[in-house]
Amino acid sequence: MFAIEVLPTNAVELENVIQTVANIETMVQPDDAWNQRALTELLEQDSIRLLIAYDQAKEESVSHREIVVGYCLYQMTFEQAEVLRIGTDPKYQRKGIASQVLNKLHELLQLNQVESLLLEVRADNTAAIALYEQQAFNIIHKRKGYYKMPHKPVVDALVMKHTYI
């Protein structure tokens, strides 16, 4: 069983959770991982928040730091929100965690009268695109050749939108 929660307020716990998220980032986004410092600085902004998925099965025996299995960093600006990062620990993928995290996010955004949720995804990220399509996101724009890495082919960015009203 997995639980989806907002960040803990206890400072030590918070630091540990952010470090674990940064560790997962290095596994799931190796070319562009956001580190603990970058995440901490972003979370100092009022509009940016982090949802965390915990593995409840392990919760009794270990600290939160070890049982964070997924996350979503998002920004809420009045009636619009954006997914900045989403990831699931590779050992826990295909268990419905990102779907649960997005469902929780939809719930929170609707409570805040948000009208739509945007995100950007690499056109070659078939796993993420399949997830977003399942979550009723539609492609609204394509940024041609947006992702450029040395010695790798350029890749388009897709902008996707989920509408609440």
Ligand SMILES: CC(C)(COP(=O)(O)OP(=O)(O)OC[C@H]1O[C@@H](n2cnc3c(N)ncnc32)[C@H](O)[C@@H]1OP(=O)(O)O)[C@@H](O)C(=O)NCCC(=O)NCCS
């Ligand atoms: C994309 C990602 C967050 C999905 O996390 P997850 O917890 O495994 O997702 P879920 O288990 O909720 O999957 C929901 C649906 O998404 C699709 N999906 C997820 N992973 C997939 C994969 N590897 N291949 C194809 N479809 C996939 C499926 O439709 C899946 O439903 P199903 O399992 O019933 O077929 C995860 O693969 C990840 O961390 N990827 C690297 C980081 C990343 O790409 N983030 C998005 C950047 S925009």
